[in-house]
Amino acid sequence: FRSINVAFRKAFDPYANVRPVRTLVPGGRYENIDLLLIRENTEGLCVGVEHYRGMHGDPRAAAESVMIITRFGAERVCRYAFEYARANGRNEVTLAHKANILKFTQGLFLEAGREVAEDFPDIEWEDRIIDATAMHLVLDPHRFDALVMENMFGDILSDLMAGLVGGLGFAPAGNIGTDTAMFEAVHGSAPDIAGQGVANPTGLLLSACLMLDHIGQQEVGTRIRSAINDVILAGRVRTVDMGESASTAEYTDALVRALA
Template sequence: MYRITLIPGDGIGPDITAATKTVLAATGVDIQWEEKLAGETALREYGELLPEDTLASIRKNKVALKGPLTTPVGTGFRSVNVALRKEFDLFANLRPARTYQGVKSRYDNVDLVVVRENTEDLYAGIEHMVGEDAAESIKIITRRGAERIVRFAFEYAVREGRKKVTVVHKANIMKCTDGLFLAVARKVAENYPQIEFEDRIVDNMCMQLVQKPELYDVLVMPNLYGDIISDLCAGLVGGLGMAPGANIGTDIAIFEPVHGSAPKYAGQNRVNPSAMILSAVMMLKYLGEKEAAARVEQALAEVISEGRVVTYDLGGSASTSEMAGAIVDKMSG
């Protein structure tokens, strides 16, 4: 039995969370959910965006599944998601991008994973004004931070049967920061001779991904490049509605769809639950429930490919819960 913290989230979060719970229940994996609040929902209920009760639940259970959160303007947090990553030192952001037949895309053979360092780089938020007419932001890359994210990428490649790791950087210009990241990556790669290793300059990487994404497998990079390139990769496979994600630390992991909370669709039971369900697939793999994960992903792929019981963005007219029901039917059929 797994006890897992569940954060339904804001906006469309409760709808896609309910659909995901339905699908996971059909796997037979024994999950006991501990439901907690965060984001705007928590602010209304408790007067704070990240209640200590929610943090304590994640700290205890070590695994959480969460819907999208809204960070209200003027609350002090840059982002609730960033605050969670900092609180639990979730240094690895994992973003798979895979094409599914039936999802509108210019490509039909993408299957890659972006591994983004989650705690350093310009995203550390160390910035200030220099007088009235200039602003400065400090880019932080540490040897420890670079080593653990690159090692995470190689270990992921080994575990998932992937063949190649590409490190993405701008070391030709930022010779100290990105130079350190690249040097550390090359050193770590020596310990994984079975995995092909290469490096790409970030601007060239963007062009390569648009021209020939099928050549790439696991990409590892500092925080800012990861934020940009992971969205680029989501665009290759049909958009954020098909983009799952995970934030993983040494002993705690939080799984979540990449898209936002889309408040205008809240409670309408009509949005695509795929990104949330695929995030749950990642969670099952993390827990070692690989067979259940494969069944869910295969059923989702079949439902989307058939195109009969899918949501409006996938060309259908089904509700969120109806699409979840069709996935369950595939699993039991």
């Protein structure tokens, strides 16, 4: 397998990648951001079905990747997005796609989403071309609420959305399947800063909050979120990526004190 995450997705089928972002540090370019992206996690280009084609004596003269979209996969992630939106008080779902060009694969994803939307008359829905969606997320992110899209588009736009609220250090994620779930910070392991004490643990802690919500411990998750809000808003103990000089340990100690 290409990575541990790919191996996990193959083995346990966590088809919905849940990536919420919310403004935590005031004074940035955007205030009051509260967005949710649901990314299909098991299909599309990111599954890595690709190969070389040889020609004119060059075995690697060309490379091809296969985008796999199934009606089953598209339908279940779109249904999950609508159900998650309903359960979490969100009013609109935007399906972002490239069906104007990729008429078969992206067209099938869009078709499945339209059919699912009919089962949720209480949730507004729209579809948008993916490139226009990226532009409007930068121009006016408040026009969106929840978004759903295929694997690679979701991978790209979820990082863009993290940038709206200060970076990957604030971005949690959950990988949800029928019988299994895994929660992780979006930023990965960041080996380039290992041992330096400069990592922002907020994304990892918020991922733990998503896990607590998932297992019915919402009250505990809410306490942790409140502690994070209190420490950041107080402004005295913030990590380097928040514009201050606190180490990872100092920031974490402040969170522990806020929870006490």
